[in-house]
Amino acid sequence: MKTPMAAFAALWLAACTPADPDPASTPAQATMPVAETPSGAAAPAPPVAEVVDDPLAVNQTIDDVLGDHARYEAVIRQLQQAVAANDAAAVAALVNYPFATVRDGQPLKIADADAFVREYDRIMTPAIADAIKRQKYSQLMVNYKGVMFGNGEAWVNGICKDDACKDVDVRVVALQPTS
Template identity: 55%
Template sequence: MAQTPDVSQTIDTVLGDHAKYQAVIAALQAGVKNRDAAAVAALVSYPITVKIHGKKTRIKTAADFAKNYDAIITPAIAAVIEDQNYDDLLVNAQGIMFGKGEVWISGICKDTACRQSDVKVVTIQASAS
């Protein structure tokens, strides 16, 4: 049976330096576990569209995110983030998926050639299931 590449190797191949992604994943999980709205907000790419009480809402700043933290990081989404095992992450050209797509992390290019990028949370949504 062929061995599948590990998550870090796949991230290196598909997205770039896995250490940058690992750091954001760990920070996100710790921030959610500690209910640290400011820490989680700092990991998000803005603007981001999320559902708050069933209504699509565009969050433009970390301050807005932190103010609406409990409505964005619902108990269900928090559980997905906290329970996600690094070795079970799905990695593709879109980024890194938590759970069934509730959260996505990806690289955000800082220049036109994308030689420099920031790793950020780009999607937060309720599960389709």
């Protein structure tokens, strides 16, 4: 998977930026979503956008870095509503599969939405749910890795559906403990 910005950055920065570590082999506190090319190679890191307290600025940053903010905002709002309602199936419908995270220091791989629902209470810890529910849209942090909730407990990003990354599906790409 790769983001539109990562597709551009891969061409621009390929020779000068080392790849991010594999999230499955790194402790959850140190991981963030890794943009990947369709072949699975990690894309290099372009500059990071800063956190602001302005929904219009967040929209503009999403537009500039990731693409159409309306698509991201819809998924962000759906995620917050689903988590607030403790609706495991609605959250599962927003997740990119296969899904990988770390729980109790061990890798946890989820193949599909049915498995996600079965593991929901283990994946959606109270701390992660709280970070998602409390996140103000106007204070989201946005960079090429996606849109971050809290201190990195949740990430939403665009998943390329084609090699040119013209067709993007916005999904939850990470739910992880940060402490």
